[in-house]
Amino acid sequence: MGNDTFDPDVHELEADRLSRALDLRDAGHSDWLEQACAGDPQAMDEVRAAVESADSLSPVFTSAFATDTRVGATISDRYLIQRRLGSGAMGVVYEAEDRSLDRRVAIKILRPGLMDQHRSVERFDREARAMAAVVHPAVLAIHDRGRTDDGEAYLVMELIAGQQLGALVEGLSEIVENSSEVDANVLRRALGFNLSSRDSYLRFAARWVAQLAAGLTEAHGAGVVHRDVKPSNVLIRRDGRAVLVDFGIAHLVDGVPLTAGDTSIGTPAFMAPELLASDRRVTPLSDVYGLAAVLYCLLALRPPYVGTPHEVLLAVATRSPIPLARLAPGLPRDLVAIVEKGMSRRPAQRYASAAELERDLRAFLDHRPVVARPVGPLRRALRRARHSKIAWGAGGALALVAAVLLTTTLRASYLAQRQATWLELSRHFPPNFTILNPENRVYVHESDRAAVAQLLDRAAAVCVDPLPTLLLRAFFRLDHGDNVGAAQDMAAIARHENTDFARKLAEAYARVAPGAAGSDAVDLTGLPEPRTARDRYLRAYHHLRAFEDPQAEALLDVEVVAAIPDAQGLLFALQVLDAYQPPERHQRALELHGAVLDYEDRIGTRTATSAHYVSYALGFANAYASALEVGLESIELAPRSHVNRTNAGWAAFALGEHDLARELLAVAADIRPNDVKPVETTIWTYVAEGDFDAALAVIDARGPMLDRVLPWWGEDLAGAVESYQALAHTHGAEKSPLAAAAVARAREHFERARALGNGGPATYFQQVLDAIDEADSQALIKALAVECSRDPRRLWLLRLLQQHFPEQLDTEPSESLRLLLQSIDRELTGARVVPHSER
Structure with a gap:
């Protein structure tokens, strides 16, 4: 789709829905369509049709993942x-x-x-x-x-031939309204194959879960807890047997709380409630709950909890799922009782092991009495009362000790609700929006400002720890001229922290002159030394906004990062700057990537910010396909983040997906018109295609605006474009009139850039222009080979090298070519290289 027909709002909404649908489906979520279309159920038919028809997908998705180089290897x-x-x-x-x-x-x-x-x-x-x-x-x-x-x-x-259980439930739910309506023909249609047994669907469901319980009994006996038992992790073989897969987050049973680096706890809709506690312990009982939840899903033809991730987390923390008897009337009482006992919110009231759950299911299948007893109206009312502040408030005659215990439980539940809501909201915070260059911290579109302000307000209303969120909001408000609001946030932080440093900082914000905006408006001189870890976090963030990186890094010690997880994000910003710098850029990028993955494990989720850093690191490691995949994921989390779109656009460009790159970069440039990166990358997509007029037209269109930020920017980039145009018109030792004219224009542009404050053309372009002027093919090959060795995946540059290759090479060009071949070899073998300096 060309930029002239690109409607950012419409296309972005469609792209986000499709991206989310594809990711959820590939990850095995049975309710992928409902989650992708949350808030707009009318879009479900359209999204389903788009996902099912690969030919109808937007190039945003099909072009990015159309090829897989491992296939055939x-x-x-x-x-x-x-x-x-x-x-x-x-x-x-x-x-x-x-x-x-x-x-x-x-x-x-x-x-x-x-x-x-x-x-x-x-x-x-x-x-x-x-x-x-x-x-x-x-x-x-x-x-x-x-x-x-x-x-x-x-x-x-x-390799199992069969059907994923999540897909089976989804298929059945589309065919019938109630599991009791599933006959042999309906089951065969949903499975895609026929089962030899003539059992009812309910008996199949019970038998499958019994088989899984036997498998988990074996796993628990070996000291392994699966931790993510759900329909999408179960396959039904063509012979009708159930198989549990994906032990990617399995944990050894040790009875101790999860560590900071081991916080992936499963899928919310099938997660045991105790796993939301701060001291959650890994025990087999969480798998017992997951098995019973799978059976609930098979019988209700829907997960126990539905909604957005944070809505599901809130529900898991506060209430039992809708009773099965209400969703699927007529189910056998014993089977319902088994589900309810297995999904008891209190671990002590569940089956004591997967083996006990299996025994009850086998008893049901053999028409014998089961241990589980149905939950009657009185017991269900008491269960609801345990989670209802109103019911407990009416019970004033209860003993004082019960009231104390209740207050503690309710407070823990309330805080868990708030934390879950805040975590889901914080996942969508735009990356780095408070520490960009000052001219890029301000959202130019009112709709973008309003959306970020609303997100921050919602997060501030529920945050358990006010420091990180109020600090973000204070910076956002200050950058957009609301110094009164910023001062109010800082005053609230000072009251919460109750330290001398925080109070003095709040006083500095209160002194900001009316109408002043941005970090420079706050006079931070004379502040006392930060004493606590949280004070150091406050000071380090201000240093980072002032681009005082060494001072910020010195304050962000281990104690600060342990006290405030968000402090790790500030360190990532500093590591990104390191990743720019040679030598060992590739190694630095991999280290950054590993650190971000550890951070995601610590907080238990992926955020728009962490996805941004992952994509960034992968791009610097030249892993462009993975960088693009994560970049699209980051866009889903924060659709109007220009840094995420810029990263994804660069990765798409590096992969040769120029149309996709330009779509992503056009939106990035619209969000932040003062950022040169999306504009530069767009220009390089045209240079790579040999469309130099289009590249120069972009400079002409954007130059006047961006020259206010970097006065020499347009001239310097125009010189680079003309240099490649000269190369395109140079053939062997002959310099055509077109090449000569392009060389002259390039030199003029570079000279004007020098006069405006740039240091002059990069050495590489100077060498290229001199080589063309002097018809020195050997020098030209040397310059191109060295440039290609910086990133041998730039195919368009390699093609230029081939175009100008002479019949014989002298010593220096041969050495440069050897350097290039070594670089290609390292890329293909996956070795960690020490890249050459940036030009």
Whole structure:
């Protein structure tokens, strides 16, 4: 889609829905369509049709993932990759042929470039150990493990022909309204194959969960808790047996609370309530709850809780799901009783083990009495009362000790609700919107300002710890001229922190002159030394906004990061600056990426900010396909963040997806007109296509605005464009009139840029222009080869190198070519290179 027909609002809404739908479906969520269209159910038919028809998808999605270079490759001289089956947060799963044993297998490969060697091995080792520890027909079998030729860890697993249970439930819910209506024909249609048994669907559901319970009994006996039992992690074989898959977040049973680096706790709709507690402990009882929740889903044809992620988290924290009898009238009482006992909110009232759950399910299947007893009206009312402040308030005759216990429980539940709501809201905070260059901190569109202000207001209203959120809002308000609001936020922070530093800082904000805006408006001289970790966080953030990076980094010590998770994000901003700098840029980028993944583990989710840093790091490591994939995910979380779109646009450009790049970058430039990065990348997409007129037209259109920020910007970039135009018109030792004219224009542009304050053309462009002027093909090859070696994936530049290749090379060009070949070799083998200096 060209920019002249691009409607940002309409296209962005459609793209976000489709992106979310594809991600949720590929991740195995049975309610992917409902989640993707939350708030606009009328869009469900359109989104479903778009997802089901690959040809109708926007290029935003199809072009980004149309090719997979691993398909057709052979791993370890044994496994021939045949097709991609799907992907998750950590890896990509392929179908492959095991040539040694002549069988089909599934291979899970860590996403290329996602983390350094240590973290790759550590995380895959955990999954491999968990799966290898369990040998049972209801648990996916692992056959082999190893490293690919380019160093990525992989697992070889059993390939199961069958249907995903989540997809089965979704299919049934579209065909019938109630599980009691599922007959053999309906089940066959939803499964895609026929089952030999003539049992009813309800008996199939009970038998599948009983089989899974037997598998989990084996896992628990081996010291492994799955932690993410849900329909999308269950496959139904064509012979009718259920199999549990994906032990990616499995945990060894040790009875201790989850650590900061191990906080992935599963899927909210199937998550045991106790896992929301701050001291949550990993025990097999959370898997028992998950199994019962799977059975609930099979019987109700919907998850126990529905809604947005934060709505589901709130529901899990505060109430039981809708009773099965209300959703599916006529279910056998014993089967309902089994579900309710397995999903008891109190772990002590559940089945004591997966084995006990299996025994009751087998008893139901054999028409024997079950241990579980139905929850009657009185018990259900008492359960509701335990979670109702109104009911407890009416019970004034209760003993004082009960009131105290109730108050503690309600407060914990209330705080858990607020924290869950805040976490979901904070995931959508735009990355770095308070520490960009000052001219880019201000949103030019009123709609963008209003949206961010509303998001911050909602988060401030529910935050448990006011410091990070109120500080963000204070900066946002100050940058947009609301110094009164900023002072109010700082005063609230000072009251909460109750330190001398916080009070003096609030007084400095209160002294800001009316009408003043931006960080420079606050006089921070004379502040006392920050004593506490939280004071140091406050001071470090102000240093970062003033681009006083060494001072900020010195304050962000281990104690600060431990006290305030958001402080880790400030360190990432400093690491991004390091990633710019050679040498060892590739290594620095991988270190940044690994640190961000650890941060995501600590907070238990991915945010727009963390996705931004992941995409950024992957781009600097030249892992452009992964960078684009995460970049699109970050856009879903914060659709009007220009840094996320700029990152994704650069990755798309590096992959040769120029139309997609320009779509992303056009919106980024609209959001932040003063940022040169999206404009520059757009220009390079045209240069790569040889459309120099279009590139120069972009400079002409944007130059007057951006020259106020960087006066020499337009002239310098025009010189670069003309240099490549001269190259395009140069053939061998002959300099055509067109090339000569382009060289002259390039030199004029560079000279004007120098007069406006730039240091003159980069060495590379100077060498190119001199080589063209002197018809020195050897010098031209040397300059191009060195430039290509910086990033050998720029195919358009490699094609220029081929175009100008002479019949013979002298010593210096040969050495430059050797350097390029070494760079290509390192890229293809996945070695960690030390890139050459930026020009």
